[in-house]
Amino acid sequence: MKIYRIDKPNDAKTALKLLGSDKGGVAIMSKKMDTHLFVIKDISAGAANILKQDCLSIGAELAVPTGVVTCSKSHYDAILIGTKRQLEFLARKEKAQPFGLKKLAKKLEDFLKESKFKTKIMGIINANDDSFYPGSRYLEKSAVEAIENMIEDGADIIDIGAVSSRPGSEPVTSQEELRRLKPIIDTIKQEKLYDKAIFSIDSYSLEAIAYALESGFSIVNDITGMQNSKLGELAKSYGATYIIMHMQGTPETMQKNPHYDNVILDIDAFFEDRIERALEIGFKIEDLVLDVGIGFGKTLEHNLMLLKNLKHFRHFGCEVLIGASRKSMIHKIVPTPVEERLPGTLAIHLEAIRRGASIVRCHDVKEHKQAIKVYEAIEEGSVL
Known part of the structure; x- marks a missing residue:
């Protein structure tokens, strides 16, 4: 048995195709391989707590400072971590949430869109x-x-x-x-x-x-x-x-x-x-x-x-x-x-x-x- 690393999500998609996965499987699995990190500035304590729980429910993560749970401050910075598939699902969930999370959902969707241009x-x-x-x-x-x-x-x-x-x-x-x-x-x-x-x-x-x-x-x-x-x-x-x-x-x-x-x-x-x-x-x-x-x-x-x-x-x-x-x-x-x-x-x-x-x-x-x-x-x- 031998093993080697695939460097990028686009390479992963190519590898799946060469492996013989069907078209639907390629689309689904490649999104699971594409991990993203977003810094969120000045998120309210309420929004951070909701977002944290929603992230955990789908396997993503929101890194937050100590004190968010007790709302010791009104606003915080945070780091959102997840695969493309997880974050697409998260964006849909946040459209139903208060504290500005609907706006965050729209921004996430914009970031996750794929647009390719010829160099x-x-x-x-x-x-x-x-x-x-x-x-x-x-x-x-x-x-x-x-x-x-x-x-x-x-x-x-x-x-x-x-x-x-x-x-x-x-x-x-x-x-x-x-x-x-x-x-x-x-x-x-x-x-x-x-x-x-x-x-x-x-x-x-x-x-x-x-x-x-x-x-x-x-x-x-x-x-x-x-x-x-x-x-x-x-x-x-x-x-x-x-x-x-x-x-x-x-x-x-x-x-x-x-x-x-x-x-x-x-x-x-x-x-x-x-x-x-x-x-x-x-x-x-x-x-x-x-x-x-x-x-x-x-x-x-x-x-x-x-x-x-x-x-x-x-x-x-x-x-x-x-x-x-x-x-x-x-x-x-x-x-x-x-x-x-x-x-x-x-x-x-x-x-x-x-x-x-x-x-x-x-x-x-x-x-x-x-x-x-x-x-x-x-x-x-x-x-x-």
Whole structure:
């Protein structure tokens, strides 16, 4: 007799199929193998006691501090532990309970939904002379050549911007931004490059976004996260996808002592607010992409916490974008000049994909294409 370990629930599902289990059995047993942990903040003592008993009745568990049973405080933090099957059943039970447990049930169901997205590579083109990575700066002719190379190397999306958002950068006028962008956008249209890739405009200027959308761009990448609702209304009028990014402060101020009460919950609340705003404008969930904004008003600790918890943000039902290409967080871990940060970039991005990201924004398309293909081959490989 021999034994070996199966690493992930998805592998377990594959193993069950190869074993010869019927379709219904695969669905049931794989859920028993998929264990989840949720931190619940500020749950009332009454709700905690009810939830604890309901968990125990189905084989799940709620870890709580000493004093919950006697209600020595009004509210507590707790950790919910259970398989997917147990938590789905628990969510149904809690819909009939008081003390805010109905709302908790809805959140649990959102977290447990499975949504799969194809991994896509977004290549970066900066039409300016002050982006933090010199290798991403292009003028008109070199920009179009770089775009064509990125498409050939495997880019699904090309993201073009003309204003640097590096820490400490200063804004430029809309007129200057459009002056930088216009010749590139015009050439893309003239060369019919829209037939070969999807194009995204990295801007929060109404004039620049309008020109790009009118010319055939189909994604708006807004680092301000739809702070200006008019940007959303404009994008919606063209049927564009909207990338909502989180940034604390502005590029000039964002790295001056960034602070969060809880970086995961604070950014979650931000996305909840902006998604609600987008839905009111008329967007559908599938039209929205979320970007936690690595390096935009975050310390290294904040960035690492966000990367470890990217899957959390999938509960909204949107795709998640990761953009850590050659960023300074790599230098803070291993002191390295920007030109030598490709290995660190690949490590971050592959781990981000494993943890829920489906769009990777990067400078080095060819290298990412190879790394992602190898990663996917490992993930899809047989477990028996």
